[in-house]
Amino acid sequence: MRNPLVVRPGDRVRFDGKVQTVAGLSGMLVRLADAAGGTSAMHLPTLMMSPGFEVLGSGSRRVMPAGLLDPVPAVQAEEVLWWHRHMVELRTGLPPDAPQCASPRPEYDPVTRTLAEREASKAAELSVELGRPVSAHTVRWRRRRHQERGIAGMVDGRHAPRRPVHGGLRPEVVDELQQMMSQATDGSTRTVSYYFERVSKTVKDKYGPEAVPKRSAFYRLFQRLERGRHTTGSARTRRSLANQPEGAFGQVTVCRPGELMEIDSTPFDALVRLDQGVVGRVELTGLVDVATRTVTAAVLRPTTKSVDAALLLARSVTPAPMRPGWTDALRMERSVLPYQRLLALDERLRHAAAVPLIIPEAIVVDGGKAFLSKNFHIACDAFGTEVIHAPPRTPTHKPHIERTLGSVATMFAQFVSGHTGRSAEHRGSRVEDEPLWSLPQLQELLEEWITARWQNRPHDGLRDPLAPGRTFSPNEKYAALVETAGYLPLALSSEDYLKLLPTRWQAVNSYGIKIKHRIYDCGDLDGLRRERSGLADHQDRWEVRHDPYDVRVVWLRDHREETWITVPWRLLSSQPVPFGEMAWDHSARDLRDQQGATVTEEAISEAVGELLERAGTGPVEENAAPPVRKRARSRRAERAAARTRAASDPSWPRLAPPSASAQVEEPEDETDDEAVADVVPLRVFDARKESKKWW
Structure with missing residues (x-):
């Protein structure tokens, strides 16, 4: 070990053939005191350059660097400290924990004993203490390692292997x-x-x-x-x-709600009874705010489409309504959210649940088709939202929504009847026989769980930087950030909802608008039939919005008058149950396989009605009478019908479609005041029974 470059008060030094103590320092002037009480003063360079100068030991206790022996096991660390104490005494005359005015033992006094004599004395002492012989050669070897490497030289080399990492292999x-x-x-x-x-x-x-x-x-x-x-x-x-990216993970700092949000979808870990006994799984699509960890919107759908991703934006800025049966504790006015301030800006919050309204400024998406669709990007443009695309196969670019969806599986889905686990390995036997929730019921349960549990649960990622032991819930974090970033929730009207639907460019013919063999017509189209829209970029066609989950109506935009025209399906009165594109496309595909490419609108409508009727009656028992219409049951057909019926009830504001009775103008009955005769039903004629009778 090298002599220290700077001496300190209390250090013992050898000068002029005597051991003296540094009594004080003043700049470059050093004051020394010997054992007889005599004092002297000289410049430090003169002292250090004098013949025989040596620092023998420190009068103050040195503190060992923190963490120096952390890699060494506890038992070996104690042994290292034991050897360190003896080597310090051997070299300086005093152990490291000696008091300020202590004197060295005679056998270890550097003034009267040579280094070889001190090594022999230490070997004899250790032999008695350990109960086994310790040679002077061992002590000398230890002393040299301690002088070269300090306390690290006392670590046994067997605890720090020096073998090659790959062994002796080529x-x-x-x-x-x-x-x-x-x-x-x-x-x-x-x-x-x-x-x-x-x-x-x-x-x-x-x-x-x-x-x-x-x-x-x-x-x-x-x-x-x-x-x-x-x-x-x-x-x-x-x-x-x-x-995973190499190196340290980056971190995005957000300061206000909506500054950065993430969206994703994943299969929901529970079975759902879609319709009349048909069991299937659905997808959960969620939107989370990074600043507050608020789940602003979450929907369950049979399959995630672009319209679902777009409508999540609408739900993010639309107050979550209180559902029948919910406790009053879930109201916004009972929560920590700044209810009175927000109520002055938007009257809709009077009956809203305790979920914040957040306007997205930027959204991180992955490569899902629903998030890459043109419809989703148009919806983001309508809100002024920037879309940030994560690189392929890099879930680390949107870790918050990934972890949030995982938390939904562990904190909510596993408590739902019909829980399947995250994979086939974790799935139980005959889960489909459990009492299962329908899709609307499960959607309502999910919304209630988010309002009651998630928004009021302290989140580990929401900690006070000045008091890391304090965690915030999403609602508390929103209330804290809204004080520094004012918020004005947007009122989403029915026209705003239409702007989020997929767009088609169609011609208005004499019979109306034709979309996938369906004809939509009403009296409001009279001024637009066979007319050109004047939009050369779209081949003079008209802008039409449609809902994939409900084919009853479409909406045509008259850009000249800046109005929307609700156009019902011509056969709406024959099919009162709403169904979507999935059921329609499935029936059209089956008919094309059977009848060829030419398919009439009436045939498709009848096939869809028959499909929904079969799905509504449930499976046919083995001994039960077969239905009147005998047709091969298809598992694909049942699933398509069930998934369509499950998604037929929209959860977002929309223009109300006209009733079926309004589509057909009934002539006025001039005999309303007259009595109406009773209708007597006729019996069904049975030829076999009639043949056994005698007339």
């Missing part, structure tokens, strides 16, 4: 194995023996039989290289780890 084997493990990221999981056989054959062909490793050595090498890579483990985990 570098060619290591390189070949690392290359194969890198290529296995997107492949299926294989065992260690597979890699041993492949690597052995490759190195044998390239470098000869002597390059083939031993199986035991190869397995040890594979175990060292495989740590943290899941090469022989879960393929999903392996791909997820490979997609």
